[in-house]
Amino acid sequence: MEAGLPARLTRIPSEAPAGIVHLGLGAFFRAHGAIFVAEAMARSGGDWGIIGVSLQSPGTRDRLAPQGWAYTALELGPEGETPQVVTVLRDVLVAPEDPQAVLDAMAAPSVKIVSLTVTEKGYCHEPATGRLNADHPDIRHDLDHPLPRSAPGFLVRALAARRDRGLPPFTVLCCDNLPENGRVVRGVVLDLARLIDPALADWIAAEGAFPATMVDRIVPATTPADLDRLAALTGTRDEAPVMHEPFRQWVVEDDFCAGRPDLGAVGVQLVKDVTPFEHMKLRMLNGTHSSLAYLGYLAGHETIADTVADPVFAGFVRRLWRAEIIPALTPPPGEDLAAYAEALAARYANPAIRHRTWQIAMDGSQKLPQRILGTIAEGRAAGRAVPGLTLAVAAWMRYASGRDEDGAAIEVKDPLAPRLAALWQDDPARTVAGFLSLAQVFPAALRDDPGFAADLTAALEGLIRDGARASVAAHG
Ligand code: CS2
Numbered sequence: 001m002e003a004g005l006p007a008r009l010t011r012i013p014s015e016a017p018a019g020i021v022h023l024g025l026g027a028f029f030r031a032h033g034a035i036f037v038a039e040a041m042a043r044s045g046g047d048w049g050i051i052g053v054s055l056q057s058p059g060t061r062d063r064l065a066p067q068g069w070a071y072t073a074l075e076l077g078p079e080g081e082t083p084q085v086v087t088v089l090r091d092v093l094v095a096p097e098d099p100q101a102v103l104d105a106m107a108a109p110s111v112k113i114v115s116l117t118v119t120e121k122g123y124c125h126e127p128a129t130g131r132l133n134a135d136h137p138d139i140r141h142d143l144d145h146p147l148p149r150s151a152p153g154f155l156v157r158a159l160a161a162r163r164d165r166g167l168p169p170f171t172v173l174c175c176d177n178l179p180e181n182g183r184v185v186r187g188v189v190l191d192l193a194r195l196i197d198p199a200l201a202d203w204i205a206a207e208g209a210f211p212a213t214m215v216d217r218i219v220p221a222t223t224p225a226d227l228d229r230l231a232a233l234t235g236t237r238d239e240a241p242v243m244h245e246p247f248r249q250w251v252v253e254d255d256f257c258a259g260r261p262d263l264g265a266v267g268v269q270l271v272k273d274v275t276p277f278e279h280m281k282l283r284m285l286n287g288t289h290s291s292l293a294y295l296g297y298l299a300g301h302e303t304i305a306d307t308v309a310d311p312v313f314a315g316f317v318r319r320l321w322r323a324e325i326i327p328a329l330t331p332p333p334g335e336d337l338a339a340y341a342e343a344l345a346a347r348y349a350n351p352a353i354r355h356r357t358w359q360i361a362m363d364g365s366q367k368l369p370q371r372i373l374g375t376i377a378e379g380r381a382a383g384r385a386v387p388g389l390t391l392a393v394a395a396w397m398r399y400a401s402g403r404d405e406d407g408a409a410i411e412v413k414d415p416l417a418p419r420l421a422a423l424w425q426d427d428p429a430r431t432v433a434g435f436l437s438l439a440q441v442f443p444a445a446l447r448d449d450p451g452f453a454a455d456l457t458a459a460l461e462g463l464i465r466d467g468a469r470a471s472v473a474a475h476g
Pocket of ligand 1: 177215216217218219285286289290359360361367
């Protein structure tokens, strides 16, 4: 079945029928959730094969189809690379080509879970409030058409089909880096369902389940050079491998309405409350990732490993953890935050992971609230200085202007990109005032805090005057 992929690699066998539909079949899920599920089935059985759905383009489907949906996951350790073949996918559907086929798959009686990695912007919500943005063009489309475009649209229409067929709902398992991601996706699904059919919303609210999760594994985008290196390593060409670091963590609220794979047997932490884990990971990992991405990019660093190899940045990130982020966190059960920070420093430094600052810099308007702005707001409310994170926000603004320190164009990827670029003015105070008027990004506590506006303006002035590296050095 896995034509072209060598049998001598370690295999995760599984021939079980599909019990999971996954929306957003990017590299992250294939290197994280899919592997946990495959291992859980290999260990404890169960019909948890996965049907992947690409919500945008056919590329992944077209590359995986000739391989019988199998692919190599290449672990990039500091001391070497270890491939394994993952055979848990049963099919890949491309939503824009055939949305009905996606709805049919999601409404199949064998499907018990619909998981998602559709990125922050895929939920069509307001990042600052967590509520559905009913004016989002895809949501407006999905309100009027039975064949949806958006992830919330697919969830609602598929749940409606199940109710109409007398089937129970599936569990909606959000695997994106959103705070309280289960509650957010439940909120957008119920908001949309209510606009379509209030009785459907009541049924979903009563019968459905939306466990929160914390997901973690660094998965840099696969490059053409990776394909060549892997082919040399294994002797076979895989057109759709994924690259990942050795570390992985998945913390899941144990609230499933129709069963689940035996995830606990393969190291998934099944807990009652994911919130402290989410805060730890979003603020300590993703918060510093974004800070290093904007400042590192402006300082001319291509990857996170390159950035933290620069001693000025290595000192800066440690100071962010120690002085600005950890003081605002409650440690989750069993976690030591100082040790977690040390482990992150080692993960960032892994030279085998070529994780581009440009890749992490994407979609800043969707990421900053949960990664950085919450820590800043809590720090300021507690009277704690947060100069490093404030500098990171200034760097985001500079990055979003679309020009780097040499005046060269930056390819800014963000749903708000044109709007952000237009906010850039010659006068830093006016630039800051413009950005702070973005209610969908900045919480009220920061929008209404003149002290924050002043600090941010000073940070931006320094950034423009001295450049990113010198500004970071001044904070070290
Ligand atoms: C990164 C994340 O691209 C980004 O925004 O911060 O993808 C990060 O690598 C993962 O969340 C790690 O678990």
